[in-house]
Amino acid sequence: MGDSPDNTDGLPWEAEAEEADAPSAAELEAAGQNSMFGDAPEPAPAPAEQPPVAQAEAAPAPAVAAPQASQPYRVLARKYRPQTFAELIGQDAMVRTLANAIARDRLAHAFLMTGVRGVGKTSTARLIAKALNCVGPDGEGGPTISPCGVCEPCTAIAEGRHIDVIEMDAASHTGVDDVREIIEAVRYAAVSARYKIYIIDEVHMLSRNAFNALLKTLEEPPAHVKFLFATTEVDKLPVTVLSRTQRFDLRRIPVELLESHFAEICRKEGVEAEDEALHIIANAAEGSVRDGLSILDQAIAHADMETGGKVSAERVRDMLGLADRGAQRRLFAHLLEGDSKAALKAVDDQYALGVEPLSLMRALMDLTHRIALAQVAGEADAPTAEEREQLDDWAKRLEVGQVHRLWQLLLKGHDEVRQAPDPLVSARMALLRVLHASNLPDPGKLAKKLEELAERGPAPATTTENSSAGEAPSASLDWETLVDKVDNAGHLQAASIMRLQVRPILVEQGRLVYHRSDKFSDAIEPVLKDALYAISGERWTLESGDPAKARPSLVEVEKAEREEAKAKLREHPLVKATFAAFPDAELIEDGAELPPQRREIPWSRNA
Numbered sequence: 067m068g069d070s071p072d073n074t075d076g077l078p079w080e081a082e083a084e085e086a087d088a089p090s091a092a093e094l095e096a097a098g099q100n101s102m103f104g105d106a107p108e109p110a111p112a113p114a115e116q117p118p119v120a121q122a123e124a125a126p127a128p129a130v131a132a133p134q135a136s137q138p139y140r141v142l143a144r145k146y147r148p149q150t151f152a153e154l155i156g157q158d159a160m161v162r163t164l165a166n167a168i169a170r171d172r173l174a175h176a177f178l179m180t181g182v183r184g185v186g187k188t189s190t191a192r193l194i195a196k197a198l199n200c201v202g203p204d205g206e207g208g209p210t211i212s213p214c215g216v217c218e219p220c221t222a223i224a225e226g227r228h229i230d231v232i233e234m235d236a237a238s239h240t241g242v243d244d245v246r247e248i249i250e251a252v253r254y255a256a257v258s259a260r261y262k263i264y265i266i267d268e269v270h271m272l273s274r275n276a277f278n279a280l281l282k283t284l285e286e287p288p289a290h291v292k293f294l295f296a297t298t299e300v301d302k303l304p305v306t307v308l309s310r311t312q313r314f315d316l317r318r319i320p321v322e323l324l325e326s327h328f329a330e331i332c333r334k335e336g337v338e339a340e341d342e343a344l345h346i347i348a349n350a351a352e353g354s355v356r357d358g359l360s361i362l363d364q365a366i367a368h369a370d371m372e373t374g375g376k377v378s379a380e381r382v383r384d385m386l387g388l389a390d391r392g393a394q395r396r397l398f399a400h401l402l403e404g405d406s407k408a409a410l411k412a413v414d415d416q417y418a419l420g421v422e423p424l425s426l427m428r429a430l431m432d433l434t435h436r437i438a439l440a441q442v443a444g445e446a447d448a449p450t451a452e453e454r455e456q457l458d459d460w461a462k463r464l465e466v467g468q469v470h471r472l473w474q475l476l477l478k479g480h481d482e483v484r485q486a487p488d489p490l491v492s493a494r495m496a497l498l499r500v501l502h503a504s505n506l507p508d509p510g511k512l513a514k515k516l517e518e519l520a521e522r523g524p525a526p527a528t529t530t531e532n533s534s535a536g537e538a539p540s541a542s543l544d545w546e547t548l549v550d551k552v553d554n555a556g557h558l559q560a561a562s563i564m565r566l567q568v569r570p571i572l573v574e575q576g577r578l579v580y581h582r583s584d585k586f587s588d589a590i591e592p593v594l595k596d597a598l599y600a601i602s603g604e605r606w607t608l609e610s611g612d613p614a615k616a617r618p619s620l621v622e623v624e625k626a627e628r629e630e631a632k633a634k635l636r637e638h639p640l641v642k643a644t645f646a647a648f649p650d651a652e653l654i655e656d657g658a659e660l661p662p663q664r665r666e667i668p669w670s671r672n673a
Contacts, residue, residue, distance in 0.1 A: 143359040146331055148189050149224060151197070151211055155327055155355070156319040157186060163314070165211040168197065173209070174312040176284055176293040178269075180300040181316030184356030187296035190316065191265045194294055195231045196223050199259040209260070219259050230259035236271040245276045249283050252291045261292050269295040270302040277304050284310045318353025321345070327355070328362055332377070337366050339377035346382045361386070384420070394429045395456055401430075401472075401501050402460075409501055413494060423493035427480040430497075434473045437461050441469065467511075475500045545570045546620060552597045560597035563590050569616035575602075579609045581616035 148154045151161045167173050177194060179187040193213070200213035200220050213220050222228035232251075234244070248264060256262040266272075272280075284293060284307065295311060297303065319327075325341075325348045332339045339362075347365060351358030362377075368385045369375045393416055400409040416426055437460050440446035446457035479496025486492030545564075553561035567586045572579035578598075582590075591608050598606040618626065632653065635641055645651055 141360070142331060142335075142363045143184075143356045146334075146359065148186065148193065149215060150213065151193055154186055154190065154193065156323055157190070157314075157316055160190070160314045160316065161211070164194065164197070168209050168211050173198070173292075175287050175291070176295070176311040178295045178297070178300070178303075178308070178311040178313045179316060180297050180313065182318060182352075182354060183298055184351075184354030184358075185316040185319060186355065187298075187316055188265070188267055190314070191267075191294040191296055192223060192231075194292075195228075195261075195263045195265065196220050198261050198263065198292060199223065199228075199230070201260075228259065230256040230262045231265065232263070233265040233267070235268060236266050237268045240271055240273050240276060242273070242275050242279050245272070245279045249279065252283060252288055255288075256290050260290075262290055263292045263294060265294045265296070267296045268298070269307075270297045270299045274304075277307055281306055281310070319351075319355055320353075321348045324348035324351055324353075324355065324358050328358060331359070331362070335366070337369075337375060337377060339365075340379050342379035343377045343382045346379060346386070350386055391453060394426075394433060395453065397426075397497075398430060398433050398460075401497060402464075404501055406498060406501055409497055410494060413490075413497060417490055423489040424480070424483050427476060427483050427493060427496070431473065431476045431480060433457075434469060434476060437464065438466075438469050438473070441466060471503065472500065475503055545573050545617075548573065548598075549620060551601050555597070555601050557593075557597035557600065560593050563593060565620040567619060568594075569613075569619050569622075571611040571615045571617070576604050577607045577609070579611040581611055581613045 151164070154161065177191070179190050181187055196213040196215075196219070197211055198209050200210055201207050201217045202210075202214050203216050205217065207214070207217075215221070215224070219228060223231050226233070232248075234248075252262070252264075254262075287293065293311070295307075300308075300313075325344045328344045328347060329339070329341075332344075343365065344362075347358055347361045350361055361382075365377045365382050365385060366375065368381055369377050370381065393412065397409060397412040397416075400412060413423075413426065417423065436446060436448070436457055440457050440461035441464075446454045446461060448454040448457055475496075479493070479500065482496055483489045483492045549561055549564045552564060567582050567590060568578075569581045569583075570578070571581060578594075594608060595606055598604075636645075636653065641653075
């Protein structure tokens with residue numbers, strides 16, 4: 067059979083008309099059956115068909131309703147994935163760099179996006195793929211930082227079906243064979259796009275051999291190939307890979323930006339949400355947009371139907387197991403006031419409501435951190451006026467050292483609760499330690515006070531009524547007591563010098579006027595000053611006075627007492643009789659008792 071019809075006498079469309087008038091195969095078969103077995107009973111008349119126009123008018127209604135009824139629900143994190151760089155929040159530096167690179171035609175051959183979960187690494191890779199392959203609505207455009215989203219490459223990449231944009235999960239394709247497929251495929255030009263783009267997610271999961279196999283291609287790829295890597299653990303990538311890519315560190319999204327983003331999504335979804343509820347969700351997201359949208363999705367489903375599905379702060383706290391802000395502040399106040407019973411009861415109440423002890427410790431740490439920021443900034447940052455007023459009051463009442471000590475105690479308690487077998491018991495003990503430590507004086511102030519007391523010295527002793535104002539203290543008594551203190555403190559050299567060489571004239575608190583025999587010439591003042599400062603905590607002034615007013619030194623006093631005792635002994639009748647009987651006899655002292663609490667130090671008398 068050729069391409070032309072067998073009947074060449076007539077025109078093709080005339081043959082088509084004749085074929086249309088001819089009976090069909092089904093009609094011929096039915097005619098044969100009737101001739102053999104008789105006519106079949108006629109079927110019931112079918113209902114009158116609608117006019118074609120009516121069918122055309124009625125058809126659109128089910129055509130629109132059917133996809134809406136059968137389309138599955140998409141979570142907010144997928145529904146509101148950014149489709150343009152303008153919708154990508156919190157990454158202005160990266161967007162500016164890419165825009166300048168595209169405008170100046172300085173595009174790198176490999177990009178590396180790194181950051182924590184949910185900040186837009188994979189979304190950024192897809193946006194770069196769209197920006198590089200966009201051709202514009204008219205099909206004549208080039209690479210742009212603002213892809214149109216309507217051309218064939220943009221729509222195909224957004225739907226994940228573009229043949230030249232290959233997305234690979236490195237967690238499930240870790241070997242050399244997977245990388246070999248890429249190496250063999252990069253030799254061929256793109257089919258329908260400007261660039262052939264390889265998006266490798268979680269690239270740190272590739273094996274060491276796979277990285278080594280990719281190095282040469284990654285360093286010198288063909289002009290039509292671009293590599294886009296995304297990872298959350300950039301420290302696991304070899305340095306040889308990092309040096310061959312242009313790296314972008316995607317930042318955590320600030321809480322304020324997350325709040326406004328979630329508020330806009332709630333407006334688009336037709337959901338009413340309290341500002342405090344959005345603030346709680348943004349804080350719980352920890353800078354991750356995907357985490358925050360997942361929590362928001364759950365909060366919308368958790369909202370009460372009686373209130374029209376309004377997302378309230380109370381419901382969000384219950385859902386996340388967080389402590390009520392008012393309960394947090396009351397517990398913190400109990401800790402500062404030292405009320406242990408009220409503090410333990412507040413902890414038990416929060417635990418009964420489903421608040422985890424670790425979350426409670428983190429909430430108290432957050433309060434302490436905000437108080438410290440309020441002390442620095444001069445004004446507290448809080449969503450409500452009541453909380454702002456309370457934080458400002460604490461920031462003014464508490465010292466900076468107290469706030470930092472509270473932070474250290476709570477941080478230590480947080481680590482203990484996280485590792486404890488019973489978190490509730492550990493949280494109680496940690497908070498009791500914080501409570502008792504809050505009543506202790508500040509270590510810095512206590513040390514300063516001790517220094518001041520040491521500089522002032524002990525208070526002078528009060529004089530009795532019989533003592534006159536101008537009478538000097540008793541040198542034999544006060545001086546001997548002072549020397550004993552120096553001796554007992556362990557300053558043996560100073561005590562020996564004070565006993566042997568010093569003849570006191572005036573002994574006052576912080577002042578010593580003395581005289582010394584001319585046979586002593588060594589410098590004793592530094593030794594005496596150090597010893598006196600050690601026992602009194604005060605600097606002493608040493609002066610040389612009038613020898614006529616000086617009293618004998620303690621050694622001289624002891625020697626005089628010993629000579630006086632010997633003279634009295636010689637006057638005893640028995641001793642006199644003994645010396646009379648034995649004229650050449652000598653009196654030798656043996657076993658003489660030392661004064662109480664006195665140690666004889668064998669220092670040289672000529673020292």
